[in-house]
Amino acid sequence: MTTEKPKRRERYKGTYPKTFNQKYKEQNPEKYQETILKVIEKGNTPAGMHRPIMTTEILDFFDIKEGQIGLDLTLGYGGHTSQMLNVLNHKGHLHATDQDPIELPKTKERLESQGFTSSDFTLHHLNFKDLDLIGQTFDFILADLGVSSMQIDDPKRGFTFKQDGPLDLRMNPSEGVPASIRLQELTTDEIEGMLIENADEVYAHQIALEITKEKHSGNPIDTTKALYQIIKNALAFLPKNDRDDATKKAATRTFQALRIDVNSEYEVLFELLDKLPNFLNPGGKVAILSFHSGEDRLVKKAFKHFYNEGIYKQIDGPISPSNDEIYQNPRSRSAKLRTAIKT
Numbered sequence: 630m631t632t633e634k635p636k637r638r639e640r641y642k643g644t645y646p647k648t649f650n651q652k653y654k655e656q657n658p659e660k661y662q663e664t665i666l667k668v669i670e671k672g673n674t675p676a677g678m679h680r681p682i683m684t685t686e687i688l689d690f691f692d693i694k695e696g697q698i699g700l701d702l703t704l705g706y707g708g709h710t711s712q713m714l715n716v717l718n719h720k721g722h723l724h725a726t727d728q729d730p731i732e733l734p735k736t737k738e739r740l741e742s743q744g745f746t747s748s749d750f751t752l753h754h755l756n757f758k759d760l761d762l763i764g765q766t767f768d769f770i771l772a773d774l775g776v777s778s779m780q781i782d783d784p785k786r787g788f789t790f791k792q793d794g795p796l797d798l799r800m801n802p803s804e805g806v807p808a809s810i811r812l813q814e815l816t817t818d819e820i821e822g823m824l825i826e827n828a829d830e831v832y833a834h835q836i837a838l839e840i841t842k843e844k845h846s847g848n849p850i851d852t853t854k855a856l857y858q859i860i861k862n863a864l865a866f867l868p869k870n871d872r873d874d875a876t877k878k879a880a881t882r883t884f885q886a887l888r889i890d891v892n893s894e895y896e897v898l899f900e901l902l903d904k905l906p907n908f909l910n911p912g913g914k915v916a917i918l919s920f921h922s923g924e925d926r927l928v929k930k931a932f933k934h935f936y937n938e939g940i941y942k943q944i945d946g947p948i949s950p951s952n953d954e955i956y957q958n959p960r961s962r963s964a965k966l967r968t969a970i971k972t
């Protein structure tokens with residue numbers, strides 16, 4: 630019999646970094662290629678990075694020719710932009726807008742590091758509803774609506790209840806008011822209406838009541854975790870087995886509804902769709918990627934309206950991502966692509 634002491638098993642630390650800061654390797658995608666590839670292989674999007682969606686479908690539709698002038702209304706990480714720049718092959722020009730002043734300069738650097746210069750592209754810190762300010766018409770225009778993964782992954786911006794942070798949710802923090810202030814401004818009925826209109830929230834009534842209760846008790850609702858706790862309390866009447874899952878889904882919808890409200894997403898999209906034909910050259914093409922039914926309805930209606938008026942000669946969609954893309958990038962699963970061609 631041996632008297633050798635059994636070796637102590639090393640404590641299991643988990644496979645994933647637990648906090649945003651621990652994800653630092655993913656935050657520097659250019660520097661830590663290997664880590665990034667591993668995260669992507671698992672079907673996840675590395676923190677600080679955004680993977681462009683339905684790129685093949687969009688590029689096939691645009692059929693970009695060298696010398697053309699394009700516009701990416703939602704620059705984000707620059708994924709679609711750099712693909713379109715590749716096809717332009719330094720002949721032609723791509724304008725791109727984004728209202729996010731935090732990510733825009735990082736994306737500019739990234740595009741420059743890929744060998745593109747000011748003769749290839751021009752970036753505009755602009756809300757896309759103000760595209761008139763670019764002062765030009767285009768051969769192709771892309772809008773990939775919603776928020777980027779970098780915005781979601783940064784807890785300081787308050788887009789997710791999965792990490793604690795200020796309840797802000799503005800894509801442009803220098804415009805409008807953060808979500809915490811909006812909740813103070815809205816009545817119970819308005820909160821309920823917002824949750825239903827912007828996210829079809831099933832428990833809108835209960836959540837609106839609980840938010841009001843918290844406001845009356847004088848407790849601030851100024852962090853993502855504080856709002857999550859309120860949603861949890863509002864759903865405490867559900868059977869224990871269903872509660873956790875239902876709370877997560879309700880929180881996802883509530884954050885979506887607030888984000889749409891704080892950024893006036895329907896209003897600016899409406900304004901954009903109304904103006905778009907004025908900025909397309911004859912035969913010019915527009916592609917819009919939307920991520921929930923409210924947005925998609927607006928795009929569908931506007932495209933149909935201008936088609937019936939003879940302003941668009943062809944409209945198509947909605948097209949969904951392939952099963953393969955959804956498997957590789959689950960964040961693409963709710964995407965819908967609609968396209969139109971100007972007469």
Ligand SMILES: C[S@@+](CC[C@H](N)C(=O)[O-])C[C@H]1O[C@@H](n2cnc3c(N)ncnc32)[C@H](O)[C@@H]1O
Nearest residue numbers: 681703705706707708709727728729756757773
């Ligand atoms: C889904 S991401 C785009 C990702 C990008 N296509 C890529 O491949 O990296 C959406 C981007 O659009 C921006 N955005 C959303 N609404 C906007 C608006 N009204 N005006 C300008 N930019 C907007 C967001 O700030 C975000 O960076």
